[in-house]
Amino acid sequence: xxxxxxxxxxxxxxxxxxxxxxxxxxxxxxxxxxxxxxxxxxxxxxxxxxxxxxxxxxxxxxxxxxxxxxxxxxxxxxxxxxxxxxxxxxxxxxxxxxxxxxxxxxxxxxxxxxxxxxxxxxxxxxxxxxxxxxxxxxxxxxxxxxxxxxxxxxxxxxxxxxxxxxxxxxxxxxxxxxxxxxxxxxxxxxxxxxxxxxxxxxxxxxxxxxxxxxxxxxxxxxxxxxxxxxxxxxxxxxxxxxxxxxxxxxxxxxxxxxxxxxxxxxxxxxxxxxxxxxxxxxxxxxxxxxxxxxxxxxxxxxxxxxxxxxxxxxxxxxxxxxxxxxxxxxxxxxxxxxxxxxxxxxxxxxxxxxxxxxxxxxxxxxxxxxxxxxxxxxxxxxxxxxxxxxxxxxxxxxxxxxxxxxxxxxxxxxxxxxxxxxxxxxxxxxxxxxxxxxxxxxxxxxxxxxxxxxxxxx
Numbered sequence: 048x049x050x051x052x053x054x055x056x057x058x059x060x061x062x063x064x065x066x067x068x069x070x071x072x073x074x075x076x077x078x079x080x081x082x083x084x085x086x087x088x089x090x091x092x093x094x095x096x097x098x099x100x101x102x103x104x105x106x107x108x109x110x111x112x113x114x115x116x117x118x119x120x121x122x123x124x125x126x127x128x129x130x131x132x133x134x135x136x137x138x139x140x141x142x143x144x145x146x147x148x149x150x151x152x153x154x155x156x157x158x159x160x161x162x163x164x165x166x167x168x169x170x171x172x173x174x175x176x177x178x179x180x181x182x183x184x185x186x187x188x189x190x191x192x193x194x195x196x197x198x199x200x201x202x203x204x205x206x207x208x209x210x211x212x213x214x215x216x217x218x219x220x221x222x223x224x225x226x227x228x229x230x231x232x233x234x235x236x237x238x239x240x241x242x243x244x245x246x247x248x249x250x251x252x253x254x255x256x257x258x259x260x261x262x263x264x265x266x267x268x269x270x271x272x273x274x275x276x277x278x279x280x281x282x283x284x285x286x287x288x289x290x291x292x293x294x295x296x297x298x299x300x301x302x303x304x305x306x307x308x309x310x311x312x313x314x315x316x317x318x319x320x321x322x323x324x325x326x327x328x329x330x331x332x333x334x335x336x337x338x339x340x341x342x343x344x345x346x347x348x349x350x351x352x353x354x355x356x357x358x359x360x361x362x363x364x365x366x367x368x369x370x371x372x373x374x375x376x377x378x379x380x381x382x383x384x385x386x387x388x389x390x391x392x393x394x395x396x397x398x399x400x401x402x403x404x405x406x407x408x409x410x411x412x413x414x415x416x417x418x419x420x421x422x423x424x425x426x427x428x429x430x431x432x433x434x435x436x437x438x439x440x441x442x443x444x445x446x447x448x449x450x451x452x453x454x455x456x457x458x459x460x461x462x463x464x465x466x467x468x469x470x471x472x473x474x475x476x477x478x479x480x481x482x483x484x485x486x487x488x489x490x491x492x493x494x495x496x497x498x499x500x501x502x503x504x505x
């Protein structure tokens with residue numbers, strides 16, 4: 048682009064005047080401080096602060112902690128004032144604002160053109176309803192915590208409390224222990240929403256049988272409905288099984304028995320009933336799992352949660368069933384409804400000697416996240432914040448393996464994420480750390496491993 052000499056002079060003068068004028072303007076940091084101070088001084092706001100967004104760790108959000116017990120009308124008046132006056136203080140802030148009212152969180156966009164704030168409306172509804180105990184944010188939507196017996200009913204009320212958002216969202220209502228979960232995608236463009244008919248059916252079952260737990264996941268229409276043995280007899284359940292036609296895939300549970308609806312009745316042979324009866328007596332046994340193998344039931348695993356469950360399951364299976372049955376140690380449910388949780392180890396009633404001793408020793412160690420034992424190599428994965436006591440017990444157990452077995456050490460990343468960080472290996476009783484550039488592990492953990500292994504392997 049060509050500019051004349053006169054035009055260039057005018058342009059340069061304009062830039063200079065702009066620079067001079069800009070000297071009096073506040074920078075982004077000063078504006079951000081003033082914005083927080085203004086918000087914190089509004090009636091009904093206890094504190095205004097900046098937090099990291101749950102949906103984007105690289106993004107920040109303004110959080111307003113509201114006065115306890117602030118009435119709905121006062122909340123709406125407050126957000127209305129923020130919408131009206133925020134533009135002059137916006138600066139480079141383009142996000143929603145999150146509010147916390149008595150443990151319930153919701154968001155609104157600070158613009159006067161925003162007429163409905165669905166997240167905030169639902170948070171207010173939850174507070175009025177009183178059954179849920181909290182609402183926060185997950186990967187892309189609100190996560191509500193409610194008593195297990197009320198999860199489905201709360202999901203119905205939550206979804207109906209406000210119109211569907213224009214953006215795709217994923218909401219979840221769950222019990223604190225995640226034994227009951229309803230999760231659904233919401234998008235008007237893809238016609239995704241909560242399946243109210245199926246969810247109402249689940250809610251009706253929960254109202255009739257207080258022990259019913261499980262999960263519903265939409266739009267996949269996957270579900271699990273698990274009945275407590277104290278709520279009804281197995282024969283009564285077999286006479287009137289859950290309505291599998293409401294779901295794409297349904298898992299049915301009764302007591303510790305879990306099986307796909309397609310083979311649930313067939314799985315409960317006299318032999319399996321006896322096995323379930325005996326295993327149910329063992330503290331720490333949480334599941335007898337079947338799978339649908341081409342339309343026929345196949346015993347997949349016995350699930351346990353601790354050392355007592357593992358030791359008791361081994362003894363019970365050795366006594367009444369001379370066959371290989373996997374025994375899975377699972378400490379917590381999966382983060383996602385219906386997905387198989389991560390097992391700390393997979394053993395069997397055939398576990399012997401060092402394998403049995405190691406499984407029994409690490410079963411109650413919260414800092415151990417996975418162990419695999421083979422004839423020539425073994426893998427041990429630990430939490431990065433493992434306690435000294437757990438680390439010592441785990442390495443003492445692994446030290447009972449023959450010196451010819453190589454032990455690969457790693458640190459878990461937590462949750463349902465796949466992948467571990469190598470920490471090195473133990474070969475011929477010597478620990479050799481794994482070098483990392485740049486370091487991704489606190490060097491103090493490597494030092495602890497080296498020192499603890501030296502003591503444990505004496």
